[in-house]
Amino acid sequence: MAEKDYYKILGLDKNASQEGIKKAFKQLARKYHPDLNPNDKNAEEKFKEINEAFQVLSNPEKKEKYDKYGDSAFSEEDLSQFRNFNFDFEDLFKDFGFGDIFNIFGRGERGYESDYQEGEDIRYDLNISLKDAFLGVKKTIKIKVKERCEECNGTGGKESKTCDKCNGKGKIRTVKRNGFAQFVSVSKCDKCNGKGFIITKRCDKCNGKGFIEEEQELEIKIPRGVNNLQYLRVQGKGGIGINAPNGDLYVVIHIKNDTEFKREEENLFIEKKIDLLTAILGGTIEISGIDKDLKLKIPPATQSHTVFRLKNQGMPVLNSSQRGDLFVKVIVEIPRVGKLKEKKIKEALK
Ligand SMILES: [Zn+2]
Ligand SMILES: [Zn+2]
Structure with missing residues (x-):
């Protein structure tokens, strides 16, 4: 058997990376795939050759063997296996783990769910x-x-066999004739649920679920x-x-919900009770801010429900060093009669 140059077949030199090998194969497969070249024996032959080259070079073990010994490293049987495969878009690419067959060929729809x-x-x-x-x-x-269960590679099976109903394709082609017309429909294989294989022995690790x-x-x-x-x-x-x-x-x-602070975006709101005298005479009160104690100056003759604003004492603004403000609503506490000495009230109101 003549020595084959797999690198040359894929248009690569010997230093090609795995990425390069895949890329070259994709490009050539797109050109020579038999489905795109119906009844073209040359294209089919060429495609088999590309496939053979790819099967060897994309597999590190096989590639090493090939690099050392050339294609004589493989038996005739091996080689024919590399060449003979199902000419089916999905199967072909699924095996190679590309998963993007439809992108390659520009088909919009996915095969099966x-x-x-x-x-x-x-x-x-x-x-x-x-x-x-x-x-x-x-x-x-x-x-x-x-x-995903590593043990069974997500299949849920320890052992499996090829589905005999669809021959591992996962789909069934039905041809119906109606007079001269012929209708071909392709549907998901119901025996294997489109997987192409049937589990004969469950995976113990994941209990057949395929995931853990x-x-x-x-x-x-x-x-x-x-x-x-x-x-x-x-x-x-x-x-x-x-x-x-x-x-x-x-x-x-x-x-x-916080018991003290209400929040609106970056601003905080609290209520603070002040006594009547402070409201009338003014003074300084202590406020517990969200992160520290603050002092607030109350001017003389402050009405109940007056709102004071403490700048930059609110919440931080997300992804920024800025802060919102703290709004303090003062509630003037009117003491019950008797608790405060009448004299003192009168004094304050003078
Ligand atoms: Zn498993
Ligand atoms: Zn099936």
């Missing part, structure tokens, strides 16, 4: 205090994450100034995807 399914997004509701939102906080949350659910602890960093119902996205921690990315985890922040 079981072939491609994006992982679902998961929501986690996290309660924090207003103080936590003020300071920013790290919280450890526990979530149940589904991870485990509790994971995740540390969530909550930034200063976070607001109610804002969320943090943790990429890839949602449901598992099939030939598709995992879903994401959305941590939705709920800020518990």
Whole structure:
């Protein structure tokens, strides 16, 4: 058998990377794929050759053998196996783990649902205090994450056999004749549910589910100034995807109502009781701010429900060094008669 130059077949030199090999194969496959060149024997032959070259060079073990010994490293049988494969777009590319066959050939639709399914997004509701939102906080949350079972590679089976109904294709072609017309329909194989194989022995590790659910602890960093119902996205921690990315985890922040402070965006609001004398004569009162004690000057003759504004004593503004303001509504406490000496009141009102 003549020595074959697999690199040359793919139009590459010997230093080609795995990426380069895949890329070259994709390009050539697009050109010579028999489905795109019906009844063209040359294209078919060429495609077999490309495939053979790719099968060898894309496999590190085979590639090493080939680099050392050339194609004599493989038996005739091996080589014919590299060449003979099902001329089916999906099967072909699925085996090679590309998963983007439809992108390559520009086909808009996906084959079957079981072939491609994006992982679902998961929501986690996290309660924090207003103080936590003020300071920013790290919280450890526990979530149940589904991870693909490594043991069975997500199939759920320890042992499996090719589906005999669809011959491993996962779909069934039905031809119906109606007079001269012929209708071909392709449907998902009901025996294997489109998978192309049937599990004969369940995977013990995942109990046949194909995934393992485990509790994971995740540390969530909550930034200063976070607001109610804002969320943090943790990429890839949602449901598992099939030939598709995992879903994401959305941590939705709920800020518990604070007994003292009300919040509107970056501003805080409190009420503070002051006594009648301070309201009338004026004075300085102490306020517990969100992070420190503050002093507020009350001018003489202050009416009840007057609102004072303390600049930059509110919540931090998210992703900024600015702060909102603190609004203090003073409530004048009118003492019950008898508690305060009449004389003192009269004095104050002079
Ligand atoms: Zn398993
Ligand atoms: Zn089947």
